[in-house]
Amino acid sequence: MTTSQLHIHNLSVSFQGQSAVHHIDIYVEKGKTTAIVGESGSGKSVTALAVLGLLPKSATVTGEIRFEQDQLLSLTEKNLRHIRGKKIAMIFQEPMTSLNPVFTIGEQIEEVIRMHPRKSSRVARTKTLQLLQEVGIPKNRVHAYPHEFSGGMCQRVMIAIALANEPLLLIADEPTTALDATTSKQIIALLFAAKQRRNMSMLFISHDLRVVASVADNICVMRSGHIVESGKTARVLQQPTNEYTRALLACQPSMHNRQKRLPTVPMEL
């Protein structure tokens, strides 16, 4: 248990009495990737937002989230701010709208570098160029605005921003959903190369089992706020014990057998 970087224990989130996440436990081991998979509305993103304390005030959160020595749920907003962007970084689904349209990408990367702790602009500038190189954006595009970039390039910028302060944990909330298949593949490769180089831990949220299979060490399958199955990736994908996981795996499109109807599992309420 000492190797776990992030330990979500007995976490429940509800909105005005409606339960969104129900007593879940998730571990992210140091330097490893834990993936949360599930259909939309299963509580994946809510879990990720709860880790960073980004849920709206109307949400009731109980349980505990331990990151290193800190209990994230009991931290004040001010202390939480020192962790956000510095120790835990996050990548969103929508790269195009997550960047501020009125600043150049260079300015936006520099800002994160200079936030934690304050650094001179020259140091920040050098670091920005390094990061751009790492994520594969030519140096001369540093003064470009987000609207001049494609979705894939924006996501590269988002990754650069996330990596800027060498975080210990990276939360990727469906980072490839808004991208096409080819770009998605490149982004995933980029993300994991960066992760390996830094020995970061990662909480990877996706509904794409193919992506998850290639990158995750552990998988948690979520459905309607519950974790229906969790374990090592190979075990979960090859010998799923839960009916829902089996159905989810059977929904994968295949070249060989065309299915007329996708398998479904009735929800027990």
Place this chain on the structure above:
Amino acid sequence: MTKAAKIRVVCVMFVLMYIALFCWAIANTESGRRFEQTNVQAALLPPTWWVHSEEQITQVTELQRVGNWYAWFGTDQLGRDVLSRCVIGGAISIGVGLFAAFIAVFVGTGWGTIAGLRGGKIDAAMMRTVDILYGLPSIMLVVLITVAANSIMNQSDSISPLLQEFVQVLALLVAIGIVSWLTVSRVIRGQVRSLIARPSMEACTVIGVGPIRTFTHHLFPALLGTIVVYATLTVPTAILSEAFLSFLGIGIREPLPSWGNLASDGLSQLNPVHSRWWLLFWPCLCIASTLVVMNWLGQLLRNKVNPLTVINA
């Protein structure tokens, strides 16, 4: 030279020329400041380059024999030079317009931003206040405020005439300012609400930016385009309401000139017997050209602050 540089040079030259004219118009002559200098011999003369009647020719010859006399824009019924009055009137009108717009944009932006950021009950209360103020006739309010300020002025006799002039102008611009912030606050509130819902604002929280810095460094720059546009739209409106009020006789009053009361004077001199067009034409031309330039300037500024158009420049 690029187009932008040319525009800049023209603007700077124009401003310098105006400053020179202003200094000339406000300069002291043997009988007071030039724009107030009356001369019965020179009353109601057309611009010197314009056609003169025989009577007027003798008048002008006499004037030019005495001193170096020339009236580019003609003279009014007291023999005051219309050019110098238009220049001083312009300074007052544009000054009132700019400051009133500044007050309106400042108050409106503050009000709208607070309402937009806080949301909920505070937002509702603040916006209902705006709705109520919207319901009141704004010209009525301006009239009340200026009249109140002037009556307070009249009660105290110890105030110097220069300060009286100043307070008169101040009351007018504050009055115009506090009735025209309503639209700005509505627009800014809407803009703030839509901006804070964007993922990029949530991204600020994610990277550990505090609420104050989020506002000053992320929200405000995005708002700037809207603010600039509204500021440049408010300036002409304020100039126009100043002109309107002075035209009615409640704004800037004689002997202080403004484009509004100059035009009003001119109109009273316009009759089928004598067309003393120069008294009406010049102030109106000044107002019209200023409004056009202001709108054009607004467009220029908007393009400058909008990243979508910056790269094409």
